[in-house]
Each structure stands twice: as C-alpha cells, then as structure tokens.
Amino acid sequence: MASAASLKATPLNSVHRALGARMVDFGGWDMPVQYSGILDEHHTVRNAVGMFDVSHMxxxxxxxxxxxxxxxxxxxxxxxxxxxxxxxxxxxxxxxxxxxxxxxxxxxxxxxxxxxxxxxxxxxxxxxxxxxxxxxxxxxxxxxRYAQIAIQGPRAIETLQKLTTADLPAIQYYWFTDGAVCGTPARISRMGYTGEDGFEIYIAPSEAARVWAEIASAGAEFGLKPCGLGARNTLRLEAKMALYGHEIDATITPLDAGLAWIVKLAKGDFTGRGALAKQKEKGVSRKLIGFEMTGRGIARDGYPVLVDGSPAGWVTSGSPSPTLGKNIGLCYLPVEQAAIGRAIQVIVREQPVDAVTVATPFYKRAR
Amino acid sequence: MYPEDLRYTKEHEWVRVEGDTGIVGITHHAQEALGDIVYVDLPKVGAQVEQGKPLGSVESVKAVSDIYSPVSGEVTAVNDELSTAPEKLNADPHGEAWLVKVRLSAPGDIVNLMSASEYQTYVGAES
Missing domain, CATH: 3.30.70.1400 (Aminomethyltransferase beta-barrel domains)
Incomplete structure (x- = not known):
C-alpha cells in the first residue's frame, strides 16, 4: 500500500480526519471509508440524508x-x-x-x-x-477546479434548499442547474449513486470545507450524517449501479453489462460502435445478474460462481445488504444460464454456498 | 482498554487462560479496524486448533478477515450467540463476545504472546 503521503487528497481531507473517519487508499486517493459505521451511514441515506465527499471524481x-x-x-x-x-x-x-x-x-x-x-x-x-x-x-x-459533494437521501432536498435560492423541486432527475450554494457558484445536479433522491454539487475547492460545514449544519435537523465510500458501495449495489473495475471494465461491453439503453447504434459512428453492432448481431454470451445467498456466507468480489456444480461465472460485487438484511451480489453468467430464480452456488473461501438468482435492482425507492 | 489478564497476538486475537482452558477472542483494535461485523465463522466443538493457524473468520460489511488461534488444543465450546448476533463483537470484544474455548495442549504457548501493555504499544505503533 502506498503511504498516506504519496496518496492524492481531496480539499476535504483534513475535515474527514477531524471527524474521525477511517481513511483508506481508494485507487490512489486517501478517502474516508466510514465515519460512524457503514450500516449506520447506509440506513441514514435510506431514511434521512447523508453527505459524501466525492471530490476525487x-x-x-x-x-x-x-x-x-x-x-x-x-x-x-x-x-x-x-x-x-x-x-x-x-x-x-x-x-x-x-x-x-x-x-x-x-x-x-x-x-x-x-x-x-x-x-x-x-x-x-x-x-x-x-x-x-x-x-x-x-x-x-x-x-x-472542482470539489464535489453528494447530498443523498429523502431529506436531501430540504437540506440543500436551505443553502440555495435555486428552485430545487424544479430540477428533474438527471438535470442540473448552475446557481450558488452557500453563496459560492455551484453546479447542482439532481442525481446520485445511492438509489435515493439527491444532489451532487460541484464547487471551487477553496470553498469545499466551508460548504461541507454549512451542509452539515443545515442537515442536522433532518439527521444528516457524513458518509464514506463503504456506505456508498452498499447503497449503489442495492440500486444495481455499475462500479468500474467490478461490473464494467475494458473486457466488458455495455451490452454484457445490461446497459444497452446507453448504446445508440442508430446515432452514427462512435468509438466502439463496430464492435457493439457485431456483438448485437451475434447476441451477447454473458449477462450480469443479481443473486441472494440462501446458505450461510457472504459473496465477495471475484468469488467463482457454479451452475449445476460447474464453474460458470464470477461475482462482480458482493456484500451484505443493510436494507434487505440479506447477503446479495451481482455476477456474470452465460446468458443461457442467467434465468431469474435459478439455484447457483458461490465458492466462499473454498466452500460452495447456495444462492439464487433474483430480479434487480435489489432496492428501488418508493416515489 | 486492554485487560491485564489477557494475552495478545500480533494478528489481534486474545486468550484468557483459566486452568487448562483458554478462552479466545478478537481485540478491540480488531473490531474497530473491521467496522460493523456481520458474520462469524467458527470451528465446531471437538476441532483441533493450532497456535498461529487459522481458527475461523470474521466478516464486516466491507471485508473478510482470518482469525488465527492464539493457542493450541481442542475446541470445547463455541459462542453460538455470535452466529445470530455478530454485532456483539463490536460491542464487547473482550467479554461477552468470546469466540471459542480451547483445552490447552501446550499451555506454555502463551509465553509467545504479548502482555496488555506490550499489545497497547504494538497497536499504538501500528496505527
């Protein structure tokens, strides 16, 4: 592991340390993995509002x-x-x-x-x-030029509205507005990586610590807590949002990953179009599918998956699901074996443990 | 923080010797480093364990970690409560959330382990 000195730091690094966050090397960045605890932070985002430093983006x-x-x-x-x-x-x-x-x-x-x-x-x-x-x-x-803070959860809109004159309810999901937050210019995007309603704001790095503190104060009445990358991962997995290096990478196409909806072959040429058109014609050979563990054990990233006792695929992300109270995961399986409701096994530390494929997302918020 | 009557390993387990039995657990430092513990895998009663060899595993939301036995001998009891309430390992790692009891086959093993003050210094240096 690289020493902390050689890691990149966001403008909020000293804020996280002062909050007592546990810091980890995340792809070369010194980032908070948790503050109060992953489970607590996860439930806070599902039920109230959490804030994340995502300035490493x-x-x-x-x-x-x-x-x-x-x-x-x-x-x-x-x-x-x-x-x-x-x-x-x-x-x-x-x-x-x-x-x-x-x-x-x-x-x-x-x-x-x-x-x-x-x-x-x-x-x-x-x-x-x-x-x-x-x-x-x-x-x-x-x-x-940018620090980025995500405010996520059912009370995110009330929290952020206290700090901006922008008309937040008027911003639709996957739209943004350029305005001000805490008096500093901000790009305010209504999106997130948690499966909850929320916002991601882009501000000047020099303003990040002040804005962070003001968001924390504004959200206190709604139960806001700072949240780390640990909860960010369990939240996004429940919502079946892809993580680079896990569900997607240089060996995986959008069609493999169930992301055909972001591929517009009809729009004209783009990089990768030829390969995707060929793959679409032949049909995909593998599919990303969700599963729940039915036996005792937690699937983790990279664990092998068996179908009918034979190696068939691998786990891309696996974790306890704090919202569902089950152990869940995503895996790639050959398309002909990727039916929902199928009994599979995950090799957990050399032991096959029973699981069943399920429909995804694992969690969808009520609108 | 670290009780004087326990002996500690570099891998953050502890043992309390009572007669010919060693009661084994993980340390406060271990539970804190792991975070929310959600799963514990322990040997069965009757299993033989060996000092420094894997005894089981403990998993947090984020990660899985091996538990190494601080002593050698036969497992005589397993704390079954942890299978349904693994979070007790976060709450009371040196007390209620012991893992297994071992009938010691080599009681002299514990001289290889750290005292409370040595362990305190060790985790202080590590963090």
Missing amino acids: GEIEIRGREALRLVEQIATNAASNLKIGQIQYSGLLYEHGGFCDDISVHKVADDHYFICVNASNQDKDYEHIVQQNRFDATVDFASP
Whole structure:
C-alpha cells in the first residue's frame, strides 16, 4: 500500500480526519471509508440524508463549435438528444467495445459539455478523449477546479434548499442547474449513486470545507450524517449501479453489462460502435445478474460462481445488504444460464454456498 | 482498554487462560479496524486448533478477515450467540463476545504472546 503521503487528497481531507473517519487508499486517493459505521451511514441515506465527499471524481470539459461532434464520437449515448441543463449516463469505450469508463455528460451550452468521470480513470479518460479529437473542440482536464459533494437521501432536498435560492423541486432527475450554494457558484445536479433522491454539487475547492460545514449544519435537523465510500458501495449495489473495475471494465461491453439503453447504434459512428453492432448481431454470451445467498456466507468480489456444480461465472460485487438484511451480489453468467430464480452456488473461501438468482435492482425507492 | 489478564497476538486475537482452558477472542483494535461485523465463522466443538493457524473468520460489511488461534488444543465450546448476533463483537470484544474455548495442549504457548501493555504499544505503533 502506498503511504498516506504519496496518496492524492481531496480539499476535504483534513475535515474527514477531524471527524474521525477511517481513511483508506481508494485507487490512489486517501478517502474516508466510514465515519460512524457503514450500516449506520447506509440506513441514514435510506431514511434521512447523508453527505459524501466525492471530490476525487474527475471532470473533463469539452468546448467549441464542434463540441457535440466530439462528445458523440467518444460516448455511446446520444448526446444530441440532450437539452441544455440535462445530464446523460453514457459509456466511454475503446474501439473493441470494452469500457474505458462510465461517465455522466452534462450539457452546459450548445458548445460546452461537462463530463464527470471516475477518479482512478480520469487521466486515461482525458488521454483517450484527446486522442480522438479531430474536431474544432477543446478538451480541458478540469478536475483541479472542482470539489464535489453528494447530498443523498429523502431529506436531501430540504437540506440543500436551505443553502440555495435555486428552485430545487424544479430540477428533474438527471438535470442540473448552475446557481450558488452557500453563496459560492455551484453546479447542482439532481442525481446520485445511492438509489435515493439527491444532489451532487460541484464547487471551487477553496470553498469545499466551508460548504461541507454549512451542509452539515443545515442537515442536522433532518439527521444528516457524513458518509464514506463503504456506505456508498452498499447503497449503489442495492440500486444495481455499475462500479468500474467490478461490473464494467475494458473486457466488458455495455451490452454484457445490461446497459444497452446507453448504446445508440442508430446515432452514427462512435468509438466502439463496430464492435457493439457485431456483438448485437451475434447476441451477447454473458449477462450480469443479481443473486441472494440462501446458505450461510457472504459473496465477495471475484468469488467463482457454479451452475449445476460447474464453474460458470464470477461475482462482480458482493456484500451484505443493510436494507434487505440479506447477503446479495451481482455476477456474470452465460446468458443461457442467467434465468431469474435459478439455484447457483458461490465458492466462499473454498466452500460452495447456495444462492439464487433474483430480479434487480435489489432496492428501488418508493416515489 | 486492554485487560491485564489477557494475552495478545500480533494478528489481534486474545486468550484468557483459566486452568487448562483458554478462552479466545478478537481485540478491540480488531473490531474497530473491521467496522460493523456481520458474520462469524467458527470451528465446531471437538476441532483441533493450532497456535498461529487459522481458527475461523470474521466478516464486516466491507471485508473478510482470518482469525488465527492464539493457542493450541481442542475446541470445547463455541459462542453460538455470535452466529445470530455478530454485532456483539463490536460491542464487547473482550467479554461477552468470546469466540471459542480451547483445552490447552501446550499451555506454555502463551509465553509467545504479548502482555496488555506490550499489545497497547504494538497497536499504538501500528496505527
């Protein structure tokens, strides 16, 4: 493990330490994995409101007369469908169809797109986009200019509304507005990685500690707690949101991952389109499917999966589900074996343990 | 924090010797490092365990961790309550949430283990 000194730190690092967070090396970043405890933080987000420092996430901005053409080239979803103020989940693929990253594309203006990317992928994402830029567009590595805080949970909107004049109820899911939070300019996106309602705000790093403290105060009456990457993972898994390096990576295409809805083959050429069109014609060979453990044991990432006693796939993410009180996971299985309700086994520390495939998401909030 | 009547391992287990029996558990430091404990896998009564060898495992929400036996001998009792209430390991790791009792085959084993003050220094240096 790298020493803390060589790890990258967000502008909120000293805040986390002062709060007594347990810090871990997360893809080269010194990040809080938990404060009060993963279970407590998880339930706080499901039932009230939690706040997360996600400043390690990367930002890449594309501007210029042909900004849209570049975005359409690099991303699988149809950015041309975006209206100003709208956000789109999309795939950044290699030519062979595997994921370079999963991204969220914000349309700021006709000639300006703001892309949020994964922390540990941001450098290669930037290089990958720059390499494809044969358009009248500029690609700007903007991560140093932004801190990012996620406010998530049923009381997120009430919490954040105390700190902004932006009309938060008017922002639809996967839309954003540029306004101010605590008097500092902020991009306010209504989205998240928890399966709950909530917001992700982008602010100047120099303002992060002050804004963090004001959000904490504003949310206190609703039971707000700071939450770490541990709860972020259990929350996103229950909501079946993909995590790069687990459900998706360079060897996995969006069609494998059940993300055909972010692939718009009809939009024209984009990087990876040829490979995906071929895969669609042949049909996918594997499928991402959810399971619950029925025997005693917790599936963990990378554990082998058996069908009818034979090796058939692997666990991409596995964990106790605090909301369901069960042990759950996602795995890849051959498509012909990936029916819901099928008995499977997960090899837990050399012992096969019974499980059953189930419909996903594991958790869906009541709207 | 660390009771004087326990002996401690570098892997963060403890043993309390009562006559020919060693009562085994994990330390406060271990439960704190693990976080919310959700699953404990222990040997059955009658199993032979050996000092420094895996005795079982404990899992938090985030991770799985091996438990190494601080002593050698035969398991004479298992704390079954932990299978339904593993969170007791977070609440009372040096007391109610003991893991197993072992009839010691080599009582001299404990000279290899740390005293409370040595362990306190050890975890202080580690963190």
